[in-house]
Amino acid sequence: xxxxxxxxxxxxxxxxxxxxxxxxxxxxxxxxxxxxxxxxxxxxxxxxxxxxxxxxxxxxxxxxxxxxxxxxxxxxxxxxxxxxxxxxxxxxxxxxxxxxxxxxxxxxxxxxxxxxxxxxxxxxxxxxxxxxxxxxxxxxxxxxxxxxxxxxxxxxxxxxxxxxxxxxxxxxxxxxxxxxxxxxxxxxxxxxxxxxxxxxxxxxxxxxxxxxxxxxxxxxxxxxxxxxxxxxxxxxxxxxxxxxxxxxxxxxxxxxxxxxxxxxxxxxxxxxxxxxxxxxxxxxxxxxxxxxxxxxxxxxxxxxxxxxxxxxxxxxxxxxxxxxxxxxxxxxxxxxxxxxxxxxxxxxxxxxxxxxxxxxxxxxxxxxxxxxxxxxxxxxxxxxxxxxxxxxxxxxxxxxxxxxxxxxxxxxxxxxxxxxxxxxxxxxxxxxxxxxxxxxxxxxxxxxxxxxxxxxxxxxxxxxxxxxxxxxxxxxxxxxxxxxxxxxxxxxxxxxxxxx
Amino acid sequence: xxxxxxxxxxxxxxxxxxxxxxxxxxxxxxxxxxxxxxxxxxxxxxxxxxxxxxxxxxxxxxxxxxxxxxxxxxxxxxxxxxxxxxxxxxxxxxxxxxxxxxxxxxxxxxxxxxxxxxxxxxxxxxxxxxxxxxxxxxxxxxxxxxxxxxxxxxxxxxxxxxxxxxxxxxxxxxxxxxxxxxxxxxxxxxxxxxxxxxxxxxxxxxxxxxxxxxxxxxxxxxxxxxxxxxxxxxxxxxxxxxxxxxxxxxxxxxxxxxxxxxxxxxxxxxxxxxxxxxxxxxxxxxxxxxxxxxxxxxxxxxxxxx
Numbered sequence: 041x042x043x044x045x046x047x048x049x050x051x052x053x054x055x056x057x058x059x060x061x062x063x064x065x066x067x068x069x070x071x072x073x074x075x076x077x078x079x080x081x082x083x084x085x086x087x088x089x090x091x092x093x094x095x096x097x098x099x100x101x102x103x104x105x106x107x108x109x110x111x112x113x114x115x116x117x118x119x120x121x122x123x124x125x126x127x128x129x130x131x132x133x134x135x136x137x138x139x140x141x142x143x144x145x146x147x148x149x150x151x152x153x154x155x156x157x158x159x160x161x162x163x164x165x166x167x168x169x170x171x172x173x174x175x176x177x178x179x180x181x182x183x184x185x186x187x188x189x190x191x192x193x194x195x196x197x198x199x200x201x202x203x204x205x206x207x208x209x210x211x212x213x214x215x216x217x218x219x220x221x222x223x224x225x226x227x228x229x230x231x232x233x234x235x236x237x238x239x240x241x242x243x244x245x246x247x248x249x250x251x252x253x254x255x256x257x258x259x260x261x262x263x264x265x266x267x268x269x270x271x272x273x274x275x276x277x278x279x280x281x282x283x284x285x286x287x288x289x290x291x292x293x294x295x296x297x298x299x300x301x302x303x304x305x306x307x308x309x310x311x312x313x314x315x316x317x318x319x320x321x322x323x324x325x326x327x328x329x330x331x332x333x334x335x336x337x338x339x340x341x342x343x344x345x346x347x348x349x350x351x352x353x354x355x356x357x358x359x360x361x362x363x364x365x366x367x368x369x370x371x372x373x374x375x376x377x378x379x380x381x382x383x384x385x386x387x388x389x390x391x392x393x394x395x396x397x398x399x400x401x402x403x404x405x406x407x408x409x410x411x412x413x414x415x416x417x418x419x420x421x422x423x424x425x426x427x428x429x430x431x432x433x434x435x436x437x438x439x440x441x442x443x444x445x446x447x448x449x450x451x452x453x454x455x456x457x458x459x460x461x462x463x464x465x466x467x468x469x470x471x472x473x474x475x476x477x478x479x480x481x482x483x484x485x486x487x488x489x490x491x492x493x494x495x496x497x498x499x500x501x502x503x504x505x506x507x508x509x510x511x512x513x514x515x516x517x518x519x520x521x522x523x524x525x526x527x528x529x530x531x532x533x534x535x536x537x538x539x540x
Numbered sequence: 541x542x543x544x545x546x547x548x549x550x551x552x553x554x555x556x557x558x559x560x561x562x563x564x565x566x567x568x569x570x571x572x573x574x575x576x577x578x579x580x581x582x583x584x585x586x587x588x589x590x591x592x593x594x595x596x597x598x599x600x601x602x603x604x605x606x607x608x609x610x611x612x613x614x615x616x617x618x619x620x621x622x623x624x625x626x627x628x629x630x631x632x633x634x635x636x637x638x639x640x641x642x643x644x645x646x647x648x649x650x651x652x653x654x655x656x657x658x659x660x661x662x663x664x665x666x667x668x669x670x671x672x673x674x675x676x677x678x679x680x681x682x683x684x685x686x687x688x689x690x691x692x693x694x695x696x697x698x699x700x701x702x703x704x705x706x707x708x709x710x711x712x713x714x715x716x717x718x719x720x721x722x723x724x725x726x727x728x729x730x731x732x733x734x735x736x737x738x739x740x741x742x743x744x745x746x747x748x749x750x751x752x753x754x755x756x757x758x759x760x761x762x763x764x765x766x767x768x769x770x771x772x773x774x775x776x777x778x779x780x781x782x783x784x785x786x787x788x789x790x791x792x793x794x795x796x797x798x799x800x801x802x803x804x805x806x807x808x809x810x811x812x813x814x815x816x817x818x819x820x821x822x823x824x825x826x827x828x829x830x831x832x833x834x835x836x837x838x839x840x841x842x843x844x845x846x
Binding site: 047 | 556589592593594595614615617619621623624625626627628629630638639641642643644683686
């Protein structure tokens, strides 16, 4: 029995002093955390942003670019910084076809205006005739002026129609020319994006956003939000709502998010709440695979350099396996404790604000240790089997890689877990022993209530699976480590499992 | 003190249907060097692994002083496997202490013993060196120390001399001599017949998983004596060809190797006959070498098996 502890001590001490342990404990978590938190910083505290030029093509004639500029200045122009957005009306004045049409349009318009004026004049004259009964030839005048009025009205209506038609084609030429212009400005990177306001945009609420990368959600969301306000404001104005009321009604709304936790309400902070458990999963994964990897390489090394034969002649296979699991498991625990200690140190010294990692409670730390131990035992036993079966390091590393991929898979689903940590699918997935530790370590802090049942069920599943894999590993380890150069066939492995 | 005895009774082991060791009976007495010989694949390593309790026999039993092997603690046994292996990154002393403590030595005691042996093998200055910085021969010596650091009662050495220079071979032999004097059990497996001849008291030859020869080396040699003699003289020995009843194997001017073909021919009479004609400088019985016996037996066995 003592040999278990002697072997454990040996494994612990030789690995603890190694450079790779130092790296896995300090450097790589630091790297990972910086890699995933740096984007947050960039996102939140963007340094001096270069001003973005936004083009506007306004087909509605509502002078929308002024409103837009005002709103953008209001929302995205922090103090003592230059404006983030500058709105520019896309000009088509230099375009020949448009200019020609425009002058023609103006001509028609002035013609219509003069007809309209004439019409008004006749109307006014007739009104004067009506009122003044003393004018000679009044009857005659009234009759002839009526004919004139009729004719002028008809001419006015016809010109109106002509003007309307011409306006439509002018608009389409304007639109065509403006788009051509805006596109060339976009291509030459003069514009970051341009907005196209159709004629009836206040009614149907459709505005086009043209950009080289409309997938930039941050930008499109901003414009959506601002345009929403502008359009609603315009609609209200059209309905003759008082200016003061409009402003009152449109004052911005913020949602403050709170999460109901077992210990009470808590304000929700996306980054802290989401990245916290994500970092947790990563650290768990690191811890399991650092210690498991040592277990794996230790067996692989002893098998390939034949120390195993000496070792087996002084200690039995259970002692060797047990010792390795114990020693390297404690090493993993030490690693986890170092991390917890460092975090506590950082909190107390104020490097990490305490409220950013409020999910790190004592009980969550305890769960972390529990799921680390379970995960380590489970993967460790698999590593022992694989390590003792492998005839060369290359094969073994491939299987190691495969296991890592499986274990890190829950991280890919982290957004789904965040949205609904206790959905049926996530629950089912977390009952699969390969995935249990990673899923549970995300689910526990994200759940609003303590998921006691699932904790018990997953621990039970893990314990049963661990017993099974350790049994298998024990059988395989005893026989396979002495084999050399030759790959074991599946039938051979099956026989070892049956006979032992 | 009663004599230490290691016994293998009808021990068999097969792997995947192939019999590696079949019905093996051995009896090793303390105080004698037991040589386990045989061609490659004869089952020597498997036999030694079974004695070390690394693998269990399918049938039969292994007894040490009448106690079943699997009930005896491993610390009474020491083993030098044929394929040597050490922790490449560890330092010499810490690794020796580790293996020592695995055999129930206290850390302090293991350290003292390790340094003692390192000194004896001329390696004390490498105490804190890393294993992978040592030469092959030095690693070999470290491997030895791992085998007998804890002063085992049964010491099993698989090919102990391969890779050792002559001086270290002498040191190793001295250490083995001490074991012999302490009446401990010493089993050596080797391919080098001259080594076995010089070192072993008892020989067991295994071929194709069976014992084909087992006994005291001196007795085996006697048994395989071909009744051959060797005579050397300052004078010409050409007349030997005329002596009847002998057949000459090799002859040159001053020496002659022959066998006595006729049973009736008495050696003293023959000796006198030769002496009358030439001054005898040397007259001796030609012992067959173990090498010859080995080859002869293995060949006969292999042919017989066909």
